[in-house]
Amino acid sequence: MSNAAVTWTGNAGTDIFDGGNYSGLANGVVLGPNVTVEDDVTFNNATVTIPQVSAQQRFQVASGFTMTVDGSNFSLSGGSNDGIGGAPGSTLPAGPSGPTLNIINGSSLEAFFIVNGVQMNVDGTSSVTLGGGGNPVNNSVINLDTGATLAFTRETIAQFNAEHLSKITINGTAAQEGLNFTIDALGAGGSSITAIPEPSIGLLGAIGCVALMLRRRR
Numbered sequence: 001m002s003n004a005a006v007t008w009t010g011n012a013g014t015d016i017f018d019g020g021n022y023s024g025l026a027n028g029v030v031l032g033p034n035v036t037v038e039d040d041v042t043f044n045n046a047t048v049t050i051p052q053v054s055a056q057q058r059f060q061v062a063s064g065f066t067m068t069v070d071g072s073n074f075s076l077s078g079g080s081n082d083g084i085g086g087a088p089g090s091t092l093p094a095g096p097s098g099p100t101l102n103i104i105n106g107s108s109l110e111a112f113f114i115v116n117g118v119q120m121n122v123d124g125t126s127s128v129t130l131g132g133g134g135n136p137v138n139n140s141v142i143n144l145d146t147g148a149t150l151a152f153t154r155e156t157i158a159q160f161n162a163e164h165l166s167k168i169t170i171n172g173t174a175a176q177e178g179l180n181f182t183i184d185a186l187g188a189g190g191s192s193i194t195a196i197p198e199p200s201i202g203l204l205g206a207i208g209c210v211a212l213m214l215r216r217r218r
Contacts, residue, residue: 093141160183
């Protein structure tokens with residue numbers, strides 16, 4: 001379905017799949033799980049829930065469009081195992097790409113997964129929690145700005161390193177533990193990643209000089 005830009009109003013509640021919560025949807029369109037929105041979608045200062053629906057489904061945005069979560073809070077409800085994604089056939093990093101998902105201005109987004117070519121960008125004031133196990137970053141990639149946090153409630157540190165590390169960038173560069181992100185255990189079976197500033201060139205130079213002086217003293 002295609003129309004003008006779509007905006008969240010919350011007029012019918014908090015359900016992300018309820019078309020009554022949006023303005024700008026094409027006339028006669030019935031929004032629901034796995035129904036592709038062929039427009040940019042904006043959530044501004046919104047409280048949104050991703051409810052449990054039949055099977056495992058997603059709020060779906062077409063390739064080339066952007067979903068912006070601005071100063072908003074998304075949460076799973078009713079034991080939901082549903083998520084956000086693009087249309088089938090989209091895949092990253094290989095391509096073709098799906099939608100862009102921007103999480104900005106103090107937003108908090110909880111979903112079970114992202115799938116089908118999503119490029120998720122999380123700014124330094126925002127956080128994302130993915131509740132799924134197995135492969136919650138499915139054919140998708142994530143960029144974290146310094147200060148952003150990314151949590152996996154069902155992926156341990158070892159599982160993150162094995163399955164997701166290659167899908168993460170920090171400020172557009174490859175994620176490297178201790179250099180541009182830290183990782184900690186989250187409960188018994190999860191992990192939490194925080195993007196940190198990389199050491200400046202000057203600091204690295206100073207560290208090198210100190211190391212050289214220490215070697216000369218030995």
